[in-house]
Amino acid sequence: MLIQALLKSNTERNIPMAGNIKSILAVLMIALFFVACKSGKNNPGYEFMPDMYRSAAVKTYRVSNFFKDSLSAREPVVGTIPRGINNYFPYPNTNEGYLAAGAELKNPIPLTDSVLEKGKQLFLINCKHCHGEKGDGKGTLRVKGDPFPVPSYFDAVHLALKEGNMFFSITYGKNLMGEHAYLLTQEERWELVHYIQHLQKPYLEEQNKSASSN
């Protein structure tokens, strides 16, 4: 009963109030309208929820108050490895570079079965179509009467190749062979060198045998 009476009296009282509230709101809105606009072209006036269009993220190369030194462009964390450093190769693509790489470079990756297996997979994907699955130069890209056929890894010249020369030629390419530096990491190229030497092994042993019997 009491609640009903209260509700009734409240609604009765509110009906005449509703008109007043509306007009007060209207006045406030108009006032806000004037307050929100400011003279001066460069002043945007009052902004509602400014973070919606003014991101808190730092703008590139702008001063930032977040860090004590006010720099927004931060130094890389100590020990950061720049992208592409894996491809740093100090030997220039010249004949001198080729000879120096052959004389100085040693395969930094220890030979294991899994390295050989990885080298084999890389070889089948990247090299087989020219060099042939066995490395004899009889890949599917071989053209009959080709004036520059892909060589076999097992002729005297290629059996005598140093690992640094192989790495150099895989990196930069050689004559008809394209460069592979952008396709394969240095590690992958050294794994390939291991695999080529693995293919050459029986031929090298054969060569040594016939050399000692002569």
Ligand code: HEC
């Ligand atoms: C487009 C065909 C082609 C592809 C693909 C190719 N090679 Fe060759 N490769 C050649 C030719 C042709 C030569 C001979 C270059 C010369 O001595 O004139 C050669 C030579 C080589 C040599 C001897 C380099 C030297 O210093 O004499 C090695 C080692 C070699 N390739 C490894 C590879 C490996 C590893 C791959 C795969 C990552 C590969 N090649 C992919 C065509 C190819």
